[in-house]
Amino acid sequence: xxxxxxxxxxxxxxxxxxxxxxxxxxxxxxxxxxxxxxxxxxxxxxxxxxxxxxxxxxxxxxxxxxxxxxxxxxxxxxxxxxxxxxxxxxxxxxxxxxxxxxxxxxxxxxxx
Amino acid sequence: xxxxxxxxxxxxxxxxxxxxxxxxxxxxxxxxxxxxxxxxxxxxxxxxxxxxxxxxxxxxxxxxxxxxxxxxxxxxxxxxxxxxxxxxxxxxxxxxxxxxxxxxxxxxxxxxxx
Numbered sequence: 154x155x156x157x158x159x160x161x162x163x164x165x166x167x168x169x170x171x172x173x174x175x176x177x178x179x180x181x182x183x184x185x186x187x188x189x190x191x192x193x194x195x196x197x198x199x200x201x202x203x204x205x206x207x208x209x210x211x212x213x214x215x216x217x218x219x220x221x222x223x224x225x226x227x228x229x230x231x232x233x234x235x236x237x238x239x240x241x242x243x244x245x246x247x248x249x250x251x252x253x254x255x256x257x258x259x260x261x262x263x264x265x
Numbered sequence: 266x267x268x269x270x271x272x273x274x275x276x277x278x279x280x281x282x283x284x285x286x287x288x289x290x291x292x293x294x295x296x297x298x299x300x301x302x303x304x305x306x307x308x309x310x311x312x313x314x315x316x317x318x319x320x321x322x323x324x325x326x327x328x329x330x331x332x333x334x335x336x337x338x339x340x341x342x343x344x345x346x347x348x349x350x351x352x353x354x355x356x357x358x359x360x361x362x363x364x365x366x367x368x369x370x371x372x373x374x375x376x377x378x379x
Contacts, residue, residue, distance in 0.1 A: 185365050196269070196356050196370035197308065204365045242308065251296065251360070252321055253368065255308040 156180045157245050159256035167264050172230040174259050176243035179224065183245040187253065188217060188228045191240045200241075201228070233263045267291040269371035271357050277377045281346050286374045288340045288357030296360040297340045298368060299332065301325075301353040308356065314340065347378045 158177045166172045174188075184205040189197035203210040203217045203226070210217050216229045230237055240260050244253040270289045278284050290297050299311040312322040314332055331343045340359075344351055354375050358368040 187367055189370075194373070194375075196271075196372045199367040199369060202365065202367055251368075252298070252310040252313055252323070253300075253308075254310070257307050
């Protein structure tokens, strides 16, 4: 089941620069997308979400962009901080179901 | 800040034994979920629960699995006869309402079947 894909297993960024994490999906019925951050031995922590009626949502240093025609979303973190180092998962759902389909995650390392 | 609490944090059990994983969702949330993550793999949906019944379950959630909300606060996942391949991190999640809202996850229970 590859409905949600994160093709970059890892990303390394210098502190203060922008981190861009990407996610692709195949199911055009998905209408709600979320980004979660996860530290080892902890549960996923919600970061930011976007519904399919929008193409951008911003919350502080975090912005999610949705390109429905390309079935692609991205998470921008700016400026990146060492505390942002974690695994980032994108997830998608159809509102009628709400079960979240997760990508495989991208490990972000922010270098001081 | 309200949070989802799971106990125990780590459970070791022998193959064939029953285990119960416990969760206290965020108070006044209405939708409850179990997910699992086998080491090195994706987080996978197991089951959703609303209004005291299962609303959806994945093909992973076979007859060996059951969920219950016995007392209006706890939400449990029972595995009747554990198998080695049930070893994983199990995450409980809850959500407040329908529509475009996020789910909040607990810190997980690491289940090791030996």
